[in-house]
Amino acid sequence: MRADARRNRARILAAAEEVFAEKGEGASTEEVASRAGVAIGTVFRHFPTKRDLLAAIMKELRARLVGEAAALAARADPATAFFDYFAFLVERAARVRTVLGLLAAEGMGVEPGDQIRALQQAVGELLAAAQRAGAVRPDVGIDEVMAILTAACQGALHGAWDDDLRRRTLAVVFDGLRPRP
Amino acid sequence: MRADARRNRARILAAAEEVFAEKGEGASTEEVASRAGVAIGTVFRHFPTKRDLLAAIMKELRARLVGEAAALAARADPATAFFDYFAFLVERAARVRTVLGLLAAEGMGVEPGDQIRALQQAVGELLAAAQRAGAVRPDVGIDEVMAILTAACQGALHGAWDDDLRRRTLAVVFDGLRPRP
Amino acid sequence: MRADARRNRARILAAAEEVFAEKGEGASTEEVASRAGVAIGTVFRHFPTKRDLLAAIMKELRARLVGEAAALAARADPATAFFDYFAFLVERAARVRTVLGLLAAEGMGVEPGDQIRALQQAVGELLAAAQRAGAVRPDVGIDEVMAILTAACQGALHGAWDDDLRRRTLAVVFDGLRPRP
Amino acid sequence: MRADARRNRARILAAAEEVFAEKGEGASTEEVASRAGVAIGTVFRHFPTKRDLLAAIMKELRARLVGEAAALAARADPATAFFDYFAFLVERAARVRTVLGLLAAEGMGVEPGDQIRALQQAVGELLAAAQRAGAVRPDVGIDEVMAILTAACQGALHGAWDDDLRRRTLAVVFDGLRPRP
DNA sequence: AATGAATGAGAATTCATTCAT
């Protein structure tokens, strides 16, 4: 791929992430194009359908988020890494709608499947480590955790939680996840 | 207003609730009209914009849900009424998209504001009673509770939780809300 | 259907027949709309897809052509009716592209099937009568006749035959169809 | 012209003939390019517009078909050569859409004019020879013959005649061309 | 000369909203 093409591709992805983050999947491809400063045809050359564009954003985002999980797993205390990552995702979701596409079966018009699996695995590893460290009750499974995580992300996004509310809300949720004393 | 006009208004509202519950706010006004058995013009005479129609549905739905809260407060044990209502709302949200319109700043294209306040008050009363009964920890506020409730509703709807997952997920959340032993 | 709607429907059909007759199925729906003096949405209200519009034209045209066949069968000498109808169709096809849609497996983007069958039957009856009258050799079947007819129509349309050329060409073809002396 | 340029030109022509033969003139120039293994820009460098490309194919094809006529004229019995060539062209047309471009005023978006004249001359010579040999009636002119030939080609292509139908159809047509006994 | 990315004018179709009947 030529240098200018790569540059445009990146600009389109960035514009798309912005636009879809702000307006959801309903935003028009035209707006993505104009925000990226290219013609509509260029967007469709790089991403033959709107769906493809959405999927590409997801992939990028997923890679970034999974990378964060790995980094956290490597350097942080297992007892806190899980909670930190959970909070990190929720905080991100509040700003970036597309995070949700990775978590919810619906939204962004993209089949999750693989999308979710990669993230679920990353979360699953942090969860297992936290459970081994006794920081999370042993009887919760990855399913519930993902469900709660998804819900929290959705809530944070659509409910426009401020920092304080997010902190207090997560405090309650985290308490539910900790072992009973 | 003439009798037939009033009758039409009711039929439109009922149809709209059905349609938007099934398909979300993206559903076409035309479909609402045909499901209600009236012409499209009649819908717009009663509700000048789609937004107005959505707002009207919300009002109806809110009234019904608040009524349920009151009924529960009257006849059930305060220690369980709060949790029962919480679970009830989540279960409804899973099937009826419009419930979210009452809880989330977004969804259904309607400014909540008043919407939310009425429901928040109903939940607040159940919460206070439960706290007095020692069933919910005294340090959580209505804000966190509404946030968690909204999140759970959103999760249930978009995540397509089955009955079992919903039960397990709520179990964790409820544990977070209960007093530490 | 309301009077104005019926009027518009007729105008759209007329415009579509004209436009597609001139430019073939590639002509834009927009042009049909503007030639009919209505907005694009009106065309799509009456004919939900372009295909539907094409199909509607075909149906009209077919009915008219089959009607002509019946009329000819009723009032003309069987020995000449077949040839007259053959020539009539070719002459029409030269001016009206859509005639081909009724004859050719391709063209006008509409599955022929029924289209073709109705016309084939009409021609078949004229053919049988002509054969009984000894005006057409008994060993040609309706398949060949339809093939030749279609070919002639196509030739007349795409080849832009003038009246004289059409007459001379058909003379040769008709000779091939007549019994050997 | 550089050697590689000439090579590319040939590859593009070959690819274009294939592509347009399969899909008609609606096929995209992009596909021609990719089938030829060159970039789209290269196609447009050699043939400034799509029309030019189509015209070039015609010219090539015409040369080949005229060559066949000459070969047949040289080695076959004049009484059969004309009919053989007629059948040969029709059979080719059934498979190669572009043959039509040579025969019809329309199709392939190219003005025939010169195109047709060369082929018409080739056919004309075979016809004259056949008439001298008494195999074709003396009163048909080259115009009618070309018209019938074109029509048959078009019919064969668009009507998707199978081998048997083609044989029977041509039998009728050829009978029309033969002298009355 | 070749490449292939960018352009932008359509094309079909949908839908909220208006307005004649």
Add this chain to the structure above:
DNA sequence: TATGAATGAATTCTCATTCAT
């Protein structure tokens, strides 16, 4: 008041053609 036809802007996607690399 009700009807439902008409409107026309918006949307996704395609393709001939141009132009920077």
